[in-house]
Amino acid sequence: MPRIPFIAPALALLFSYGVTLPQITQAQTSSVPMWMNLSSGSGASGFHTLAGLAGDEQLFFAGMERPGYGLSGFWGQGEGLSSLSPGHFSSSVDARLFHPTFSRDIRFSGTALDLYPFQGGQWTVGASQIEAGNAPDRTNWFTQWRSQRWDVQLFQIRHSEGIAAHAFALNLRLPIGGVLASHIAGRDQTGTRLLSWEVNLSHRLKLGFQVRDGRSTRYTEGGYQRWLVSLSGSSGLPPGVHRNQEATERPGMAGTALLAAAAVGVALVASSGSDSADSQLRYTKQHDAARNVINGINPTSVAENREYGGWVYQNADATFSATEPRKGTVDTVNLGSPLEVPGGATTTASYHTHGAYDPAYDNENFSPTDIALDNAWALDGYLGTPAGYFKYHHYITGLVLTLGTVAN
Numbered sequence: 001m002p003r004i005p006f007i008a009p010a011l012a013l014l015f016s017y018g019v020t021l022p023q024i025t026q027a028q029t030s031s032v033p034m035w036m037n038l039s040s041g042s043g044a045s046g047f048h049t050l051a052g053l054a055g056d057e058q059l060f061f062a063g064m065e066r067p068g069y070g071l072s073g074f075w076g077q078g079e080g081l082s083s084l085s086p087g088h089f090s091s092s093v094d095a096r097l098f099h100p101t102f103s104r105d106i107r108f109s110g111t112a113l114d115l116y117p118f119q120g121g122q123w124t125v126g127a128s129q130i131e132a133g134n135a136p137d138r139t140n141w142f143t144q145w146r147s148q149r150w151d152v153q154l155f156q157i158r159h160s161e162g163i164a165a166h167a168f169a170l171n172l173r174l175p176i177g178g179v180l181a182s183h184i185a186g187r188d189q190t191g192t193r194l195l196s197w198e199v200n201l202s203h204r205l206k207l208g209f210q211v212r213d214g215r216s217t218r219y220t221e222g223g224y225q226r227w228l229v230s231l232s233g234s235s236g237l238p239p240g241v242h243r244n245q246e247a248t249e250r251p252g253m254a255g256t257a258l259l260a261a262a263a264v265g266v267a268l269v270a271s272s273g274s275d276s277a278d279s280q281l282r283y284t285k286q287h288d289a290a291r292n293v294i295n296g297i298n299p300t301s302v303a304e305n306r307e308y309g310g311w312v313y314q315n316a317d318a319t320f321s322a323t324e325p326r327k328g329t330v331d332t333v334n335l336g337s338p339l340e341v342p343g344g345a346t347t348t349a350s351y352h353t354h355g356a357y358d359p360a361y362d363n364e365n366f367s368p369t370d371i372a373l374d375n376a377w378a379l380d381g382y383l384g385t386p387a388g389y390f391k392y393h394h395y396i397t398g399l400v401l402t403l404g405t406v407a408n
Contacts, residue, residue, distance in 0.1 A: 033084045037254055048072070048253040052261060054083035059264075061257040063112075070114035070253055074128075074260045077107045085265020086258070088169065088182040093224065094192040097216035098165070098184075099272040100282060100315035101344055104133035108264045112256050122146040124256055128263045134343045136160050136273035142263040146255065149173050153259065157267045163187075164278070165270035169262070184270050188279065190216040205233045219282040219319060277342055282319035286312055286380070287392070287403060290351050293322035294384035295406040301353035302386050302408050307333040309352030312382065313341040322351065330355055338377055349380035357386040366393055366400060384408075 033054040039046060045066055052059040056079050063072025080103045082090050095102045112126030124144040131137050136159050144153045155167040169182040177199030185191040196210040208230040215223045272278055283289040290312050297308045307328035314320055323341060326333060338347040350373070354363035364385045374381040374395045381393040388408035392401045 035254070035257070039253070050254060050257045052076075052084040052257065054078075057083050059084050059257070059261055061253070061260060063114075063253050063256070065114070065253060068116055070116075070256070071112075072114070072253060072256060073109070073111045074257065075107075075109035076264075077105070079103070079105050081268050082261060082265035084258075084261040086169075086262055088180065088194045088196075089167070089184070089262050089265040089269060091192075091269065093222070094184065094214055095269045096222045096317050096319070097190055097192065097214050097219055098186055098270050099218075099278040100317040100319055100321075101132075101135060101272040101277065101342070102268055103316050104135060104344070106130055106132045106264075106268065110260060110263065112260060114253065114256055120148045122252070122255070124259060126256075126260065126263070128260060128267065130264060130267050130273075132268075132273065135277075138164070138267045138271055138273045140263045140267040142259065144255075144259050151255075153262065155263060155266050157270050159271060159273045159275070161275045164273075164275065165266075167266045167270065184266060186270060186278075187275070188217050190218055205231070207231055218279060221284045222282075280321045280342070282315060282317075282321050284319060286314070286320045286348055289320035289322045290349060290382040290392075291390055291403070291406060293325065294351055294353065294382060294390060297325040298353050298384040298388070299407050301384065302356045305330055305356035305358070307331065307353055307355050309333040309335045309350065311335065311338055311341055311347050312349040312351055312380075313345040313347045315342075316344040320348070321345070325353075328352075330358075331361065338379060347377075347379060349382060350374060350377065351382040351384075353384040354386060364389065366391065371398075 033052060035050060035052045037050050039048040039050070048063045048065055050061040059074060059076035061072060061074040063070055081092055081095060092102070108128055108130045110126060110128030112124055115123045117123060126142055128140050129137055139158050141156045142154065144151055150173065151171045153169040156163060157165045165184060165186045167184045169180065172179040177197055180194065180196045182194045183191065192214040194210065194212050196208060198206050198208040201207050210228040210230070212226045281292065283292065293310065301308045308325040309328065310323040310325050312320060312322045326335060328334065333352050335350055341347050357363065364387055366381065366383055370381060371393060374393055378395060380395055383391040384406050385391065386408060388405045390403045390406045392403050
């Protein structure tokens with residue numbers, strides 16, 4: 001994937017290490033997101049330096065603003081999902097609907113261009129690139145149209161295999177309070193939606209109402225619909241330090257910095273960087289992952305009189321998946337190594353089928369070789385039989401159970 005041409009990385013680097021990092025570390029050490037604005041200049045011109053911190057996550061932002069336009073760069077690092085991103089773009093509940101690998105260390109960088117076509121109006125375009133462990137890089141192209149009363153944000157998350165997801169957010173700042181609508185959509189009817197309203201009861205006290213909805217064809221058990229009522233407050237902060245909402249309410253590049261954080265956050269939620277990894281079906285229970293893959297391959301196994309098999313593994317988010325079935329012969333299948341599972345996952349069981357009924361074999365039961373291999377690998381085992389029985393071998397106790405039936 002081509003690298004994004006960043007415009008102000010040197011400025012951001014110098015700013016973060018020489019000026020911001022010592023000050024912001026003193027100002028904030030908890031996971032509550034804080035922003036420091038150390039900008040200089042007045043009116044429509046000046047050099048802007050901002051920094052965000054939430055626990056181990058850091059975002060450094062630097063840019064130059066001139067009448068009618070502004071140019072900026074940003075970079076940072078963190079672990080897992082972004083705490084600096086607005087809450088509607090950083091939920092772990094939502095991330096599990098899209099993929100299981102959102103707990104890696106991350107690094108990101110990007111650039112943005114601001115245009116000011118009229119008084120109080122702002123149009124921003126930019127891109128951010130995210131690196132995370134052994135995962136492929138992700139790029140998020142983003143834009144925002146903004147006025148004093150509303151702003152609209154659009155995001156397109158891409159990786160080496162194409163477009164992974166789109167996202168949208170609409171903020172309305174009305175006399176009756178703030179209204180927010182957002183939507184993240186993956187390729188295969190996996191997505192989340194949010195509608196919220198928040199009203200100020202006092203200078204530091206807010207009342208909020210929220211409706212959230214999440215659906216996934218990758219992790220159907222993770223779907224949800226929630227109605228929330230919240231009462232939140234804030235304490236006094238040192239001069240120059242702001243919370244997320246206070247940062248976005250300020251004109252110019254303070255809002256651009258928070259938009260950059262949102263671009264990183266939504267990319268981490270919507271994609272791991274790999275379509276093949278993201279599209280893998282996930283289940284809460286190991287039995288369900290094994291049953292699903294055997295149920296799909298057992299009719300083929302019986303029709304061809306050929307064994308098929310693979311591995312069941314636990315993902316980083318504690319869900320379970322299965323590798324694609326490998327084709328074997330009439331009486332055996334080479335599963336390969338139990339280490340041949342996605343990065344960050346742990347193999348927990350083997351699975352295989354026994355082809356068609358054959359009076360020369362006891363293929364309605366685990367063979368002694370099947371049991372011996374499970375014990376040698378220290379893994380559970382699953383079997384789909386010609387008659388359609390779904391069997392389980394617990395390697396620690398040695399018990400063999402029939403858990404039900406599968407297609408045959």
